[in-house]
Structures are given as structure tokens and as C-alpha cells.
Amino acid sequence: MTQSRTEHESGNGQQAKPVGLTAAAGFQIGVRRTLPLSVQEAWSLLVSPEGMKLWIGEADGLDLKPGETFAAAEGVTGELRVVKPPEQLRMRWQRPGWNHPSTLQIRVLPAAQGKATVSFHQEKLEDMHARETMKSHWEGALEGLRALADRAGK
Known part of the structure; x- marks a missing residue:
């Protein structure tokens, strides 16, 4: 199978870096x-039981403080590293079957007209497949x- 030059080779004949790959943090997605x-x-x-189910899974009784570990019924595990209400969570975050944890940062940023932007940024993903899986997630x-x-009613 031939690969298109735009996906895998730069215009000067060198291999192009895959989308989402960084030198320092592996594959990442935002x-x-x-x-x-x-x-x-x-x-x-975001930190309500219903909201946490969306990004961790069923993890009852998670205390939002640095050093707190979690293990969801669905197999996601991790450890909170930074907790700065109401703007930032940073943690180790690992799906079942992964060889190593990723780093997940969730931010809540002020937006125009009194709205808020919620941002998920994950790095240290193993490969493109993990990146695409997490993008969908x-x-x-x-x-x-x-x-x-x-x-x-909002």
C-alpha cells in the first residue's frame, strides 16, 4: 500500500511528524x-458525580485533593496531582490495558458573555490509536x- 506524501512525508522528502506527536510529551490530544x-x-x-462519570467512570467517594488515587469500576485508574477549584485538575490517568499512565489536565476557562470553556488536554499517549480513542472519549x-x-435548564 502506498502512503500519501501529505500524510507521511514533507515536501522536501523527509518524514513528517504524525499529528499530535510531540518530542517531550509523546502523542497528545486537546x-x-x-x-x-x-x-x-x-x-x-464537572466534579459532580454525574460529571465525573463522564471522564473517570464510576468512582465513588473521590476526594478532590492532590495525592488522592482513584480506580473506576470501568478500570480507569489514576492519581490527582493538582486541584485548583474552580479552574484546574491535573492527574495521572490510565485506561485498562495501557502500558503506562498518561497525564490529563482539565481546565475551566472564562469565556465571553459569562460562559465557560471546559478543556481536556491529555499527553504521554502511547500512539496514534490511543490519541484517536481519547479524542472520541x-x-x-x-x-x-x-x-x-x-x-x-442552562
């Missing part, structure tokens, strides 16, 4: 969405947050 919520409302939704999590916000 996904964000602006919600019709204030920063505080978005944070509260985080897009689904953001859709789920929007649905929760809609149900709350």
Missing part, C-alpha cells in the same frame, strides 16, 4: 467546548456535560 454556564457552574458540574465527555447543563 478538546474543548464552551458551555452556557459560568466558570463556577461548569466546575460544579473527550468529545463524548463534553457532549455529556452539555447534555447535563441542558437538563439543568
Whole structure:
């Protein structure tokens, strides 16, 4: 099978770097969405039991403090590293079957007209397949947050 030059080779004949690959952090993905919520409302939704199911899974009783570990019923495990309400979570985050954990950062940023942007940024992913899998996962999590916000009448 031949590969297209635009995907795998730069114009000067050298191999192009795959999308999402960095020298320092391996493969990474970033996904964000602006919600019709204030920063505080978005944070509260994100860390609510319903919101946490979208990005961790079933992980009852997670105390949001640095050093806290979690293991969801679905097999996701990790450790919170940075907790700065209402704006940032940073953690080790690992799916079942992965050889090593990734680094996940979730941010809630102020946006225009009193809205908030929720951002998922994940790095140290093993390969392109993991990157694409996580892109779909985080897009689904953001859709789920929007649905929760809609149900709350926002």
C-alpha cells in the first residue's frame, strides 16, 4: 500500500511528524467546548458525580485533593496531582490495558458573555490509536456535560 506524501512525508522528502506527536510529551490530544454556564457552574458540574462519570467512570467517594488515587469500576485508574477549584485538575490517568499512565489536565476557562470553556488536554499517549480513542472519549465527555447543563435548564 502506498502512503500519501501529505500524510507521511514533507515536501522536501523527509518524514513528517504524525499529528499530535510531540518530542517531550509523546502523542497528545486537546478538546474543548464552551458551555452556557459560568466558570463556577461548569466546575460544579464537572466534579459532580454525574460529571465525573463522564471522564473517570464510576468512582465513588473521590476526594478532590492532590495525592488522592482513584480506580473506576470501568478500570480507569489514576492519581490527582493538582486541584485548583474552580479552574484546574491535573492527574495521572490510565485506561485498562495501557502500558503506562498518561497525564490529563482539565481546565475551566472564562469565556465571553459569562460562559465557560471546559478543556481536556491529555499527553504521554502511547500512539496514534490511543490519541484517536481519547479524542472520541473527550468529545463524548463534553457532549455529556452539555447534555447535563441542558437538563439543568442552562
